[in-house]
Amino acid sequence: MALFRRTLPASAPADQPLSVHDRTAAFLMPVRRRRLDIVTPEGVQLHVELGDFGERAAAFLIDVVLIIVINIVLIAAAVLVAGVSLRARLAISLTILIGFLVRSLYFVRFELAWRGVTPGKRLIGLRVIDRRGGPLLPSAVITRNVTREVETFLPLLALLGARASGTWGAIGLFLWLLLLAGVPLVTRNRTRVGDLLAGTVVITVPRRVLSADLIEIRSEYSFTDRQLRAYGAFELQILEEVLRRPASAETSSLYTDVCGRICSRIEWPEPVPPHACGQFLRAFYMAQRAHLEREQLFGRAKESKEELIL
């Protein structure tokens, strides 16, 4: 029985070369989220990005606030129905019962009915999924939420209600809370203990809209093959990112800068006036993309300007 055994990370090994898209993403956003790959039953690999600690904490806080509101409403309703004659012990019992039912049913209900999303997670853009990409089963949802009860709610309530036996008990509960809250910071897939047991991960689901194609039918500039051979796919994607920036004074100055660099590299004969830079870059993007696509069809994909293709 190997108690302490090193295991290989599930993510891509470090020696595998980065794809162009990964390289662009790394260039544009140096701090990257952790990724996980799942394979659909159709055999297509999909990349999911894991939700980070702050997002999860924020979603949880929103949910807790909602739970408290629901609790207050229900208890107020119960008091109204029963009248003032409710005895103290009974009222406390009722509060505890309602609290337990609301907070345990809240998470389970939403994560089942909304397929891994609670109101807090929806606001932040998070979702619970099966770690391997299978369907999110009811048992997994129940597991991760039963564990949440032990991880957070019971010790928290005990701490708040001073049910702990003395100072040492309170310190113990506080350490327990701190320790378990820190678990997502150290686990590989940013999972808490409940996720580990249920085999789930929490991911972010960004909503990207389809932005317009940068290709127009006509172009006023034409470039020679020799000029287009100066750059590769990586530079093309960075140029795409530049062209998709919203219009502003900063963007215009960026255009002028990029335009100057490109002109000097491809030895463009006449200087481009500042107001025409955007148009020139667009034309260059189109011509460059058409060129790279054509070359790709002939099996001569070029990844970046450093690469030489003979």
Added chain:
Amino acid sequence: MVGASGPVTRMRAPHDGGHRQSPWPFLMSEPAPLTLKSSTFRQQREANWQALETLVARADRRGVTALSAEDLARLPLLYRAALSSLSVARAIALDRHLLLYLEDLALRAFFVVYAPRRSWLASCGHFLRVGFPAAAKAARWHILAALVCVLAGTAAGFVLASHDEAWVTALIPAGMAAGRGPGSTRQDLLQHEIFAPWPGWSDSFGVFATFLFEHNTMVGIYCLSLGIAGGLPTAALMLYQGLIFGAFLALHADRGLLIDCLGWVSIHGVTEFGAIIICGAGGFLMGEKLLAPGRYTRADSLAMHGETISRLAVGGMLLFLLAACLEGGLRQLVASTPWRFVIGFGTGAAWITYLAAPRRSLAR
């Protein structure tokens, strides 16, 4: 698979058509219009992507049931078409935003298409019919180990407290003893505990509701969750529960009340100890899978048995709930020892039959 293969076969049509309209492009004065294969690829599929996006957004907002039958039939076709677009785009696209959009769309559609199909009520029914008994069977050795722990603790507690009643105060926490101890007389125990009068509905409900924070429920939850520490703390907790019970029995046995006390406890105790044992079994299972993951990583090993563990946890909670009902409702209402034994043994037999009886649905 009309949806998936349709766009692919139509892919080249406009491109070819464009050439046919101008037979001698080299004679024309202005440069030929720029046609990129990737642009054409996008133009031909864009409508399908947008349609899929609308469907997915609607399903995300209002659930899959909000889609019409026609939309439901289109959804998987559009999804597969989007996946095929994604594969093509990964191979050829130089347009980064297009690829990101497709990755995102495919992922969101994947979650809608491969959503769990069982409803909330059906999964509750499935848990009761199949899930809980199956988990109990899978963890039978762990249940046995937990039972042995409790029995050993009970025997030790009984022996200790029969020799010296000081052990009773040492072992039983003050909150739980509620005034019972070496100073209690036979009469006290009979009148205020074993045959105490029925307190009425509202107090019974109080007992029922506070079960959630009652000592035993907390013990059950800790037994289960301390499995993450390897199962040893679970064993210690189970032993301690046995010790308390043993000391308690010894206190009554000394005053000639052993049989009455057992009857008084059995009415809900059979269910409650069953719940603690099942929670403890969950803790043992968790500890075992964590310490000896076999061929798998620890996370994988835990996740593989997570379903069984969670079923034991939920089953244990259910038993605690029932025990609270029995305790609040029946314990003081039935004031005769033989009938108490009938109920106690009856519930025990019912649980064993429910959990251990062979079932056809399990064999499948």
